[in-house]
Amino acid sequence: MAVSDELGLMAQPVLTLTRKRNPKDDLRSLARLCRRFSCAGIVAGDPTHLSGEVSAQAEKARAFAQELAAMTGLPLHLWDERLTSRAAHEILYAAGKPRQEHGALVDQVAAVLILQSFLDARRDKAPATE
Numbered sequence: 001m002a003v004s005d006e007l008g009l010m011a012q013p014v015l016t017l018t019r020k021r022n023p024k025d026d027l028r029s030l031a032r033l034c035r036r037f038s039c040a041g042i043v044a045g046d047p048t049h050l051s052g053e054v055s056a057q058a059e060k061a062r063a064f065a066q067e068l069a070a071m072t073g074l075p076l077h078l079w080d081e082r083l084t085s086r087a088a089h090e091i092l093y094a095a096g097k098p099r100q101e102h103g104a105l106v107d108q109v110a111a112v113l114i115l116q117s118f119l120d121a122r123r124d125k126a127p128a129t130e
Contacts, residue, residue, distance in 0.1 A: 001013075001014040001015055001016070001017060001030070001033060001108075001111055002014060002108065002111035002112045002114070002115045002116075003037045003039065003115075004115060004119055008119050008122070008123070009119065009123075010116070010119075011111075011112045011113075011115035011116040011119060012112065013108035013109065013111060013112050014033065014037070014108075014111075015033075015108070016104035016105075016107045016108055017029060017030065023064065026064075027064070027067055027068050027071055028071075030068055031068065031071050031072050034068075034072050034074060035072075039072075039074060040074070040075075041074050041075040041076070041077060042065065042068060042069055042072070042074050042075070042076050042077065043077045043079050043114060043115050043118045044061070044062075044064075044065035044068075044076060044077070044078055044079065045061070045078075045079060045080075045081030045084065045110070045111075045114045046058065046061070046062065046078040046079055046080055046081055047061050047081055047082075048080065048082065049082075050082055050083075062078060065078065077118060079114055079115075079117065079118045080117075081110070081114050084110040084113045084114055085106060085107075085110050087110070087113055088102075088105075088106045088107075088109035088110040088113060089102060089106055091109055092105060092106060092109060
């Protein structure tokens with residue numbers, strides 16, 4: 001999970017959620033974190049294939065994200081997450097972390113990359129103010 005600053009300029013990591021057996025428990029944990037961080041919306045990674053095809057796993061991820069949005073009442077933005085895990089590993093290698101130490105960090109870095117990409121795209125689309 002990652003959050004942005006109040007101005008929506010910079011993404012920062014929060015944690016890696018350890019999944020429970022019951023997806024409802026995961027949803028409740030994420031909803032609590034959304035309240036704790038006063039989230040204005042949810043940006044969820046959309047795990048499509050490189051070809052753009054939607055996999056069964058992507059359908060599950062989308063359904064989970066939609067359930068979270070319904071539970072929290074927050075707007076949902078699905079965002080392309082293709083190659084973010086790979087980019088996260090590259091960032092960790094560049095930071096001098098050996099592969100064995102990537103663990104949960106790679107998910108946090110990937111979450112930051114997804115959110116930062118969304119924030120940058122939104123900022124690029126915003127009309128210029130004088």
